[in-house]
Amino acid sequence: MSLLKEELERNLNKPEVxxxxxxxxxxVRKDLLGLQELSREELELILSTxxxxxxxxxxxxxxxxxxxxxxxxxxxxxxxxxxxxxxEVAAKRLSADVINISTDSSSVRKGETLIxxxxxxxxxxxxxxxxxxxxxxxxxxxxxNVHASVINAGDGWHEHPTQALLDIFTLKEKLGRIxxxxxxxxxxxxxxxxxxxxxxxxxxxxxxxxxxxPPLLIPVSIEEMGVKxxxxxxxxxxxxxxxxxxxxxxxxxxxxxxxxxxxYFKNFGITVDRLKHAKKNILVMHPGPINRGIExxxxxxxxxxxVILEQVTNGIAVRMAVLFLVAQAHDQLRSKARTRGAKxx
Amino acid sequence: xxxxxxxxxxxxxxxxxxxxxxxxxILEKNKGTEGLVIVGVRTRGAVLxxxxxxxxxxxxxxxxxxxxLDITLYRxxxxxxxxxxVVHKTEIDFDIQDKxxxxxxxxxxxxxxxxxxxxxxxxxxxxxxxxxxxLLDRGHRELPIRADxxxxxxxxxxxxxxxxxxxxxxxxxxxxxxxxxx
Amino acid sequence: MKILIKNGFVVDPSSGFNxxxxxxxxxxxxxxxxxxxxDAFDTLIDATDKIVMPGLVxxxxxxxxxxxxxxxxxxxxxxxxxxxxVTSVLAMxxxxxxxxxxxxxKLLKKIVQKTAHANVFLSSAITKGRMxxxxxxxxxxxxxxxxxxxxxxxSVDSTEVMREALxxxxxxxxxxxxxxxxxxxxxxxxxxxxLISTQLGLRGIPKESEYKRVERDLQLASATGAAIHIAHVSxxxxxxxxxxxxxKGTRVTAETAPHYFTLCxxxxxxxxxxxxxxxxxxxxxxxxxxxxxxxDGILDAIASDHAPHTENEKEIEFDRAEFGVIxxxxxxxxxxxxxxxxxxxxxxxxxxxxxxxxxxxxxxLKGTLKVGADADIIIVDSKREWTVTKECFxxxxxxxxxxxxxxxxKVVCTIYGGKVVFKxx
Numbered sequence: 001m002s003l004l005k006e007e008l009e010r011n012l013n014k015p016e017v018x019x020x021x022x023x024x025x026x027x028v029r030k031d032l033l034g035l036q037e038l039s040r041e042e043l044e045l046i047l048s049t050x051x052x053x054x055x056x057x058x059x060x061x062x063x064x065x066x067x068x069x070x071x072x073x074x075x076x077x078x079x080x081x082x083x084x085x086x087x088e089v090a091a092k093r094l095s096a097d098v099i100n101i102s103t104d105s106s107s108v109r110k111g112e113t114l115i116x117x118x119x120x121x122x123x124x125x126x127x128x129x130x131x132x133x134x135x136x137x138x139x140x141x142x143x144x145n146v147h148a149s150v151i152n153a154g155d156g157w158h159e160h161p162t163q164a165l166l167d168i169f170t171l172k173e174k175l176g177r178i179x180x181x182x183x184x185x186x187x188x189x190x191x192x193x194x195x196x197x198x199x200x201x202x203x204x205x206x207x208x209x210x211x212x213x214p215p216l217l218i219p220v221s222i223e224e225m226g227v228k229x230x231x232x233x234x235x236x237x238x239x240x241x242x243x244x245x246x247x248x249x250x251x252x253x254x255x256x257x258x259x260x261x262x263x264y265f266k267n268f269g270i271t272v273d274r275l276k277h278a279k280k281n282i283l284v285m286h287p288g289p290i291n292r293g294i295e296x297x298x299x300x301x302x303x304x305x306x307v308i309l310e311q312v313t314n315g316i317a318v319r320m321a322v323l324f325l326v327a328q329a330h331d332q333l334r335s336k337a338r339t340r341g342a343k344x345x
Numbered sequence: 346x347x348x349x350x351x352x353x354x355x356x357x358x359x360x361x362x363x364x365x366x367x368x369x370x371i372l373e374k375n376k377g378t379e380g381l382v383i384v385g386v387r388t389r390g391a392v393l394x395x396x397x398x399x400x401x402x403x404x405x406x407x408x409x410x411x412x413x414l415d416i417t418l419y420r421x422x423x424x425x426x427x428x429x430x431v432v433h434k435t436e437i438d439f440d441i442q443d444k445x446x447x448x449x450x451x452x453x454x455x456x457x458x459x460x461x462x463x464x465x466x467x468x469x470x471x472x473x474x475x476x477x478x479x480l481l482d483r484g485h486r487e488l489p490i491r492a493d494x495x496x497x498x499x500x501x502x503x504x505x506x507x508x509x510x511x512x513x514x515x516x517x518x519x520x521x522x523x524x525x526x527x
Numbered sequence: 528m529k530i531l532i533k534n535g536f537v538v539d540p541s542s543g544f545n546x547x548x549x550x551x552x553x554x555x556x557x558x559x560x561x562x563x564x565x566d567a568f569d570t571l572i573d574a575t576d577k578i579v580m581p582g583l584v585x586x587x588x589x590x591x592x593x594x595x596x597x598x599x600x601x602x603x604x605x606x607x608x609x610x611x612x613v614t615s616v617l618a619m620x621x622x623x624x625x626x627x628x629x630x631x632x633k634l635l636k637k638i639v640q641k642t643a644h645a646n647v648f649l650s651s652a653i654t655k656g657r658m659x660x661x662x663x664x665x666x667x668x669x670x671x672x673x674x675x676x677x678x679x680x681x682s683v684d685s686t687e688v689m690r691e692a693l694x695x696x697x698x699x700x701x702x703x704x705x706x707x708x709x710x711x712x713x714x715x716x717x718x719x720x721x722l723i724s725t726q727l728g729l730r731g732i733p734k735e736s737e738y739k740r741v742e743r744d745l746q747l748a749s750a751t752g753a754a755i756h757i758a759h760v761s762x763x764x765x766x767x768x769x770x771x772x773x774x775k776g777t778r779v780t781a782e783t784a785p786h787y788f789t790l791c792x793x794x795x796x797x798x799x800x801x802x803x804x805x806x807x808x809x810x811x812x813x814x815x816x817x818x819x820x821x822x823d824g825i826l827d828a829i830a831s832d833h834a835p836h837t838e839n840e841k842e843i844e845f846d847r848a849e850f851g852v853i854x855x856x857x858x859x860x861x862x863x864x865x866x867x868x869x870x871x872x873x874x875x876x877x878x879x880x881x882x883x884x885x886x887x888x889x890x891x892l893k894g895t896l897k898v899g900a901d902a903d904i905i906i907v908d909s910k911r912e913w914t915v916t917k918e919c920f921x922x923x924x925x926x927x928x929x930x931x932x933x934x935x936x937k938v939v940c941t942i943y944g945g946k947v948v949f950k951x952x
Binding site for chain 1: 720721722724726727728729731797842847
Binding site for chain 2: 052
């Protein structure tokens, strides 16, 4: 009997079991459009849910039946193998059916409006639309006009919430916390939705964020978002616990704001030499696909500080969590509406 | 919903006696702890699984491995449950291939939780067999599921609910029947 | 035909009225404005507890005809005007083709004669085809009845051309309305440049693009002695420049629109394309400055910049949506809600900004209750609340910034040319 007693006492000292299941915050959003609108609690809920999904995808059988019978459409107005594949894998691991629609294969080119396309997709009885669009605000507009859940997979320069969530998830997994961390984001901040979503998420969770870019690629008033601003990459690396290196998309430079590629690498590229001045265990992240020798050197990308491939794995867990949460909230909103309707009769 | 306590059907000592008997029954039927693993359904099933394993160790000097199952992702009622369940990790850090799995839950009612748990377990491997141990069976099955070990059968009406309170999760060991007053 | 409006609170600073009085209308003119008129009448309108004021004069309206009759026509636009209490509008000349010649003016006048439901005053472009190169024949246009010149929608980029236009306008005693915008600074901006454009990931329009051009236009007006009117002032820097010019004696007047003194860029968080206009909504600091400038008289007029667009042009991605919002049917209620209810302006000041001053600036005999004037009169229930919906508009378009808002103050009766043309009971 003494053993049982000990066991009980040991269990009493770790009461996390039930505390954790008392949900402090419910997920009530039909859509995930950006991190700006989320509370700290909602962010933490996504992250903790993603932790459970990380366990699921490490199983022998990586598939759970949670979203069986649901249909997810990947509506991509910009080419993106990476994000699209990640959402596709995430949805399939949840047993949902997945349809991919991209600009090349749909009526998008024929001049159909986004709202019309959305409504047509919805008429196929789709539950979740994952949308990637080259215009800022497109996901919000779609969400206002369809009943299906909308997940923003990147809209213009605005937000890319699931990318930031997987970055933050990786940080938390590696460093155990977000609160108080120094995170630097280096690259084309002005045109980066990844930067904006990371700034919202990280600052809400208590990290100190520094953005670093050539002066022409720093958007006006960004310091009012609660970040430090510098154009000195060594200063940005010095105190950083992690550096998020953004992809430089020189092909998109319509305003001649970009420096030349070699010049950029010389002044801002993340190299082994530069990391010598940083903390020894600094995490190096990159949303991918990486441009070797432009924003990051191969030695760093493949080196011991890099968590770039782990980010890809974590992307699945985070996207499963987001798909699960919006589907659950959507089902509940719908069943509440049904109950209300039934009462009327 | 206004609930009133109708009757108390088990206290601390009653619970210990019942669990001890169940531990004996499990060991007797399976001829000891060899090849035995215990898997509890979150949250109270997991606590009971741990207690049963400790009791088995007292009897047989070997503590079978204990795993925790979170069945949220296998539920069939995602939309109808009033409160959103939090997804927790399933923690089975041992191989269940060809093992004798004792699945543990606190209350057996419609059988839907157990259906979900069975689906999840088989996704982890192919056990030799799965046996079900529940502290209470309150009837009203909606699926053809039956427990191998039952702590106590308590016939209930649909207006009633059975609450198992455990020291680890609720600060007290007791089982009460609650009645809906509306 | 005699109409007697009884017991209304009559407000018209141009005639010194600010009291409960009666108005007698005879043969489409105002014949008496006195207390307690005892006279025979054909129609009696009881205006007890209502405000009676001159029909509003909106000096910035895009009627879209000719060329874009799918957005608005002279007929639909003037119907919308009457609902909003506006009895006189200045039609902007950026139609297709642009109004830039005697021939075009004659064509438009024919349409107006046939289809208008309210007074439509005509403006002409400053330059032919609004191309910013060749100044129009100002004297001929004036003789045809044009009351102002503007390339609205675009600014005359060439300082030399603008100087020439101002000198000719001065000699012809013609007003030039300035759309002050340096497009080279706007680039592809869609909202005000600042924290909000950064957060939303939208290209920003710097304030410099407005006030640098306001500064140039003021300098040219001062140098030439011509009279200019600055349209749609949106930022505090422009206000400061206008105040300075006025103090120096430059012949300048200025207007702003209800959306600028009611909304700001922070309202754009949902990417609502009905909040997309040019100039863009500025910061809340600018909004406050506009309110103060209205109170202090630096801004002379409130005009709607009524700019109808079809749903096809608005219900698309923010970057692709057209600039501009409608305003004829909401401008009075928004002004009452935002300026009277907040005690920033009194009724007399509001009537000045929306009727007396615009008429004076354009040199037209409208916007007044003087005995002998045309009987363009509106009766307003200042306490009635109403919610703006897509369905409530007489305009062919419904791109209003105020959809969903509850406003205070409703036009219950519009009298145009001595006839009751709109009634809302």
